[in-house]
Amino acid sequence: MELLTRTLAAISPVDETLLAQAQAKLDNKTKPLGSLGTLEEVARRFAAITGNLSPQVGKKVIFTFAGDHGIVEEGVSAFPKEVTPQMVLNFLRGGAGVNVLARHSGAEVRVVDVGVDYDFDPAPGLIIKKIAKGTRNFAKGSAMTREEAVAALEVGIELAAKAKAEGVTMVGTGEMGIGNTSPSSAIIAALSRCSVREVTHRGTGINDSALEHKIKVIEAGLELNRPDPNDPLDVLTKVGGLEIAGIAGLVLGAAANRLPVVVDGFISTAGALIACEMHPCVREYLFAAHTSVEIGHQMMLERIGATPLLDLKFRLGEGTGAALAMGLIDAGLKILNEMATFAEAGVSEG
Ligand SMILES: Cc1cc2ncn([C@H]3O[C@H](COP(=O)(O)O)[C@@H](O)[C@H]3O)c2cc1C
């Protein structure tokens, strides 16, 4: 808890002066004012976050947090829970979607076992920080204890701090955990007090009757646990997940360390949302990668106040959207660094 408290105390707003200086630098480039749109917003904010008006393309790491979910026993996913450790092994072999797209963008994938119900042997690229062997079924009681939720948050916080110390210049979030769209829907429903139906979708691809059942299970879980919408840690503890907590911690740690963080899809955004509800300045440090097909994603993004960079109809998670968005963010940094000014190119200003 002490690390969490210290981390929250270390988060402050992004410097407005730096934002203005970065925009002034962009405005001198050989283009009509603002004509690179969102790429300018990305470059400006990256520069201000890091306090460097010429941020170079650097080392990028995607942390894919893995955890299991007790709620799976209610039949809320199209896949069995064994897929969680099986996919972790796939990540470690480099064969999953996130591995391919991270290689494409020049990012490294690190898998973090915060809560998988399986004992992994140590392996390169695997960080074993298991807090529990999965959450408990939140339709029958609290998913976690408050201590477990804080411990998982602190795993993410420590990873962000270590990444910064190691010279990583941008981190991304990802996750793997069969059943984890259910806690993600529960989190946004609890915080926004909207109906479960409005924010619950098909995850791995459940049919209509399974979707009706999933909605009822989540409603029952919220009714039973009654998480306090004004206490994000209570929401995380009662209806969240260990990997979602790890992501929330990574996002908090990134903000505290002035490290830009790229947030992946629906489940990652649930983690980022918890972090944003814990501290109002966190949103300034994050980049939303893409719009997920999951219907509840939009409401999460609106609550955070973030506009996603891409819309590729993704519904995979793992960090796949974050991987691609990192490439786009790098493009923004190159504009800031490599594009000629009007003076350098001898081009007349308007
Ligand atoms: C083979 C496979 C690879 C995945 N990679 C990410 N997910 C995604 O699907 C899961 C969430 O959906 P639900 O709540 O319906 O279980 C998570 O593990 C998420 O990362 C996968 C799912 C499967 C089946």
Ligand SMILES: O=C(O)c1cccnc1
């Ligand atoms: O948007 C996501 O991250 C997502 C959506 C469905 C299933 N798994 C992940």
